[in-house]
Amino acid sequence: MYAFDYHKPSSVADAIAVLKKADDGTFVAGGMTLIPTLKQRLAQPSDLIDLGGVKELVGITVSGNTVTIGAMTTHAAVAKSAEVAKAIPALAALAGGIGDPQVRNRGTIGGSVANNDPAADYPAACLALGATIKTDKREVKADDFFTGLFETDLAEDEVIVSVSFPTADKAAYMKFDNPASRYALVGVFVAKTAGGAKVAVTGAGQNGVFRVPEMEKALSANWSADAVAGLKVNAGTLNADIHASADYRAHLITVMAKRAVAAAG
Amino acid sequence: MPTVTMTVNGKKVSGEVEARTLLVQFLRENLHLTGTHVGCDTSQCGACVVHINGDSAKSCSMLAVQAEGTEVTTIEGLANGDELHPMQAAFKEHHGLQCGFCTPGMVMSAVDLVKKKPKASEHEIREWLEGNICRCTGYHNIVKAIQHAQQTM
Amino acid sequence: MPDGGTGIGAAVKRVEDKRFLTGRGNYTDDINRPGQTYAYILRSPHAHAKINKIDTSAATSAPGIVAVFTGADMQVGSIPCGWQIHSKDGSPMHEPAHPPLAQGKVRCVGDQVAIVIADSYSQAKDAAEKIVVDYTPLPAVVDMSKALSGKTLVHDEIGTNLCYDWAIGDEALTDAAFAKAAHVTKIDIVNNRLIPNAMEPRAAIGEYDQATGEYTLYTTSQNPHVIRLLMGAFVLSIPEHKLRVVAPDVGGGFGSKIFHYAEEAIVTWASSRVRRPIKWTADRSEAFMSDAHGRDHVTHAELAMDSEGKFLALKVDTKANMGAYLSTFASSVPTYLYATLLAGVYTTPVIYCNVKAVFTNTIPVDAYRGAGRPEASYLLERLVDRAARELGLSQADIRRRNFIPTDAFPYQTPVALQYDSGNYTATLDSAQKAADVDGFAARRKASEARGKRRGLGYSTYVEACGIAPSAVVGSLGARAGLYESAEVRVHPTGSVTVFTGSHSHGQGHETTFAQLVSEKLGMPMENIEISHGDTNKVQFGMGTYGSRSLAVGGEAIVKALDKVIAKAKKIAAHIMEASDSDIEFKDGVFTVAGTDKTLPFGQVALTAYVPHNFPHQELEPGLDEKAFYDPLNFTFPGGCHICEVEVDPDTGVVTVERMTAVDDVGRVVNPMIVAGQIHGGLAQGIGQALLEGCVYDEDGQLLTGSYMDYTMPRADNLPSFSVGTETTLCTHNSLGVKGCGEVGAIGSPPSVINAVVDALWDLGVRDVKMPASPQVVWAAINSARPAAAAE
Ligand SMILES: Cc1cc2nc3c(=O)[nH]c(=O)nc-3n(C[C@H](O)[C@H](O)[C@H](O)COP(=O)(O)OP(=O)(O)OC[C@H]3O[C@@H](n4cnc5c(N)ncnc54)[C@H](O)[C@@H]3O)c2cc1C
Ligand code: FES
Ligand code: FES
Secondary structure, eight states: OOOOEEEOOSSHHHHHHHHHHSSSEEEESSOTTHHHHHHTTSOOOSEEEEGGGOGGGOOEEEETTEEEEETTOBHHHHHHOHHHHHHOHHHHHHHHTSSOHHHHHHOBHHHHHHHTOTTOSHHHHHHHHTOEEEESSOEEEHHHHEEETTEESOOTTOOEEEEEEEOOSEEEEEEEEOTTTOSEEEEEEEEEETTEEEEEEESSBTTSSEEOHHHHHHHHHOOSHHHHHTOOOOGGGBOOOSSOOHHHHHHHHHHHHHHHHHHHO | OOEEEEEETTEEEEEEOOTTOBHHHIIIIISOOTTSOOOOSSSOSOTTEEEETTEEEEGGGSBGGGGTTOEEEOGGGTSBTTBOOHHHHHHHHTTOOSSOSSHHHHHHHHHHHHHHOTTOOHHHHHHHGGGOOOSSSTTHHHHHHHHHHHHHO | OOTTSSSTTOOOOOTTHHHHHTTOOOBGGGOOOTTOEEEEEEEOSSSSEEEEEEEOHHHHTSTTEEEEEETTTOOOOOOOOSBOOBOTTSOBOOOOOOOSSOSSEEOSTTOEEEEEEESSHHHHHHHHTTOEEEEEEOOOOOSHHHHHHSSOOSOTTTOOSEEEEEEEEOHHHHHHHHHTOSEEEEEEEEEOOBOOOOSSOOEEEEEEETTTTEEEEEEOOSOHHHHHHIIIIIIIOOOGGGEEEEOOBOOOOTTTTTSOOHHHHHHHHHHHHHTSOEEEEOOHHHHHTTSOBBOOEEEEEEEEEOTTOOEEEEEEEEEEEEESSOOTTGGGTTTTTTGGGTTTTBOOOEEEEEEEEEEOSSOOBOOOTTTTHHHHHHHHHHHHHHHHHHHTOOHHHHHHHHBOOGGGOSEEOTTSOEEOOOOHHHHHHHHHHHTTGGGHHHHHHHHHHTTOEEEEEEEEEEOOBSOOOHHHHHHTTBSSOOOEEEEEEEOTTSOEEEEESSOOSSSOHHHHHHHHHHHHHOOOGGGEEEEESBTTTSSOOOOSOTTOIIIIIIHHHHHHHHHHHHHHHHHHHHHHTOOGGGEEEETTEEEETTSSOEEEHHHHHHHHHSTTSOOTTTOOSOOEEEEEEOOSSOBOOEEEEEEEEEEETTTTEEEEEEEEEEEEOBSOSOHHHHHHHHHHHHHHHHIIIIIOOOOBOTTSOBSOOSTTTSOOOOGGGOOOOEEEEOOOOOSSSTTOBOOOSSHHHHHHHHHHHHHHHHHHGGGTOOOOOSSOOHHHHHHHHHHHHHHHHHO
């Protein structure tokens, strides 16, 4: 790790103020992505601004048809939240499947969404459920938020405050683990919403998380595993590595989509 | 250099550290609590697991300054004097360790599991251990030990 | 055997556990020496490159820097290889120079280029980034076939990438047998390259005492005396009496900590230059590219049979990857630890095996749990499985027809070894029962009802361990003896310290060895201490590998104990005024036969050190005996592993549903520890079969350089195991022990792959490569479907 200065502000406003003053500052939330990155010397921030002291960023509220999760809420907290489990069981299950228990005890939804790892789980839920990402400045629709590999619409000095998920009639997430890292090799989130069916895929796209319009169309017309059984994402748009060829990923997307629909009921 | 203060195994400690010091370095190098180990650099092996305010966490993936003001328990703080914690005793009884390198993290993780899911099935125990890699035991006896500790903890 | 007791056969809880469970272990990185500095080793990012220039000036003047050294500074001996193999034409193998710090060229990613020594590790790492190395990258060769046919040379001065071209067996006889065969089964096998991954990364602390001129090396080693010998005599020219090597608690080895590594020599050498202790600890990424890897064979094999499925001859052609340099035992693994096992448990009368060892621009390959024997069992058991399918025989049947019969021992194989004992039918019978083979059909049906496929796979294997008689290994090219030494020091008050040349890094020697003492001297465990791992304490030792600790090291302890008892009997006879031959010793008490005169062991010990009433004419005072034990033969554990898997044909995911192992490890001293050793071996065997595989790209970059890409077996990849033993005793050591450290890793991989193939056979799948990851299995199913349709 390179040397840096450390700050622990207690409000969003202070955090942003510190960041603006720093040469090349960065926020740290759970640190489950950032600290390993720093350890490998893949980044060299001048200042680390710890959001761990900002109480206003923690918490889960369910009101009407919306589940709002504060950015600093850990995966463990979402996984064990009875409210989330009741409102959007697929979301609690997804959180419970991120990493391992120790990662879930520290990693946060804000960090996960801000990081937009192409193999992360939350971004799939955000797209499929039509989440809104609330920052200190604005509200951004998930569809506009995730812009590429590790890229989002977030400005450098912008803090994610919370993520709001509309509930769905039915939803499920099926994750096929990368055998080594246990991130998603392919993860498919399906949701039956008032506005039609949505299908989002993580782990597989060359540009990160993406939606599958053909599957959405088919499922909107007929919510059943059979409806997607014959649909295949073009392997040309998918990534390939030692764990999975693009063809294999394309195949898994269909299998996971079928299983997700079946699991959603 | 920032000063950090925390409670480790019931004792208040503080030290001056570079901000980039990891919690595990602080424990091993400043406090000489070498029971907490480092087995990887990708936050996956769990040799470094300690409890922060009662929850298991990877001390290799946290800065010492992030633990400011917390209660940290390491493997050295688990036993009650000379009397092993029921999880430690179960690991001994069921031969849940061989070389002992993964053991501190394994035990700390297992204690957290039994606290949070006292009735975890074998399958759930194995899933919980996703973040703890052991190269020696094949996990068989670790699982047995945890099942035993479910009765004695 | 008394289950509550502490002697041979008792499941005594481990003595060493308390310190590990309470965080009081003492691993190398836990040690801090006064004035200690920290080292970072700068490594090559290239698989093959010429070093034109190294500019260390900016690094040398960075904060906290004590010194920076490169190959130009460190002109020392070459890291030696411990086993010389001769090619079939009689010429010795090619042995390239292996400098601890690169001399003008790097030959694999991870090759050591410079050492940066600083007051803190962060400072050393910070400064290392300031070193400018001017490289000219050269083409790299990774694939063994290309290495043999292409122009790129790993070592220009050798002029070839062929290290040796070795053979065993009678080729003419083998060909003649093939000519008469009714059926020949052929198979192509890749034994995947593995990265050992002991959980404790390697570490070393070098220290130099200016006053005495003595060096001390603390290191994560399985055999400190061997390191002292190799490093002292060959690399650094430090005589033994000025070099102490300490291997304290070591967090797993599995072979990877046998070898003498460059870093050990570098920190030891540099400590005398900077006059301060130097600690180096690998991080995991560094371990991936600096620990010797394992396996990596490519083999074609053919089995000739008569019309009844009786094996007539076996012909094997293997290419074995050595990597860029010859690691300590690298050359012996694909020869004497592999091809000599190709008879397996079968009566195959003639065998011929040719092995070409090949240099590539990859990290050196050496022994990893099983070392050669897993490669042999994998190829044989895949071949036998295939043969059974081609001949329409059941898996058990083809094996039973060819087993070496129980009454045929000692059995001389056509590939040099003579097996002393075994009962392969017994282990097969017992494993079939434990695996509930009879219930398999119903379980398969149930799986199929859920859209899954189920398979059952067998492996019946034998291995050679307890390595081994010095005279034999010496004649085969070993440059070391392979005995073991022990000292049993009885203290005046009757407690005992045993010094052993074996080294425990998870095997529980402190318990098992103490049980030997408890049994022989009739004393409680708490009176016994086992000391190991320090060349200044232990007279000599060859260390722990090849499942040799109990069969060789334990036997040495028994020999020393026998000497102690013999002397103590004489002392007892003197005190009790009886003749030596009338003294009996049992449960810690000396008795004059036929009388009620007794003397406890402690009293005799005290007399040995307070020799007022002592047979001075006949004996020296004291009770402290040493023994070196050089075995008469290898030992031959064997057994049967049966694996049952379920395959999800939609995703290619393989789940191990049942793993049954029934092994013959000879006499079991501590059944709890033996079972634990087998569990660990099974996990590594299943890991090799389903999860683990080292991958390089064509340019020699390591693609599996961390746990993000190298799949380690985790708890949820594995089932609970069913393990059991069927015992025949080793006939040439007094304990009757054979060894249990490697059987799990040797026997299991073929059982797993045979099970996967069994599950998919009807879909047309004929082979599945290791590791049978979901992608591999899915691809196998996919490419088989059209083939099956065409059949
Ligand atoms: C072993 C391991 C396994 C994992 N497995 C998975 C997995 O299976 N699936 C998965 O999805 N993830 C996985 N992760 C990643 C984990 O979920 C991380 O916690 C998450 O991606 C990042 O969250 P964090 O709170 O740790 O963020 P940090 O690491 O602290 O930060 C990540 C980035 O987000 C920025 N950031 C953080 N919070 C905010 C905010 N509120 N506003 C603006 N920017 C912010 C930071 O500046 C930084 O750039 C794994 C991690 C580890 C170590
Ligand atoms: S050291 Fe491996 S997870 Fe912390
Ligand atoms: S006991 Fe050695 S790694 Fe677990």
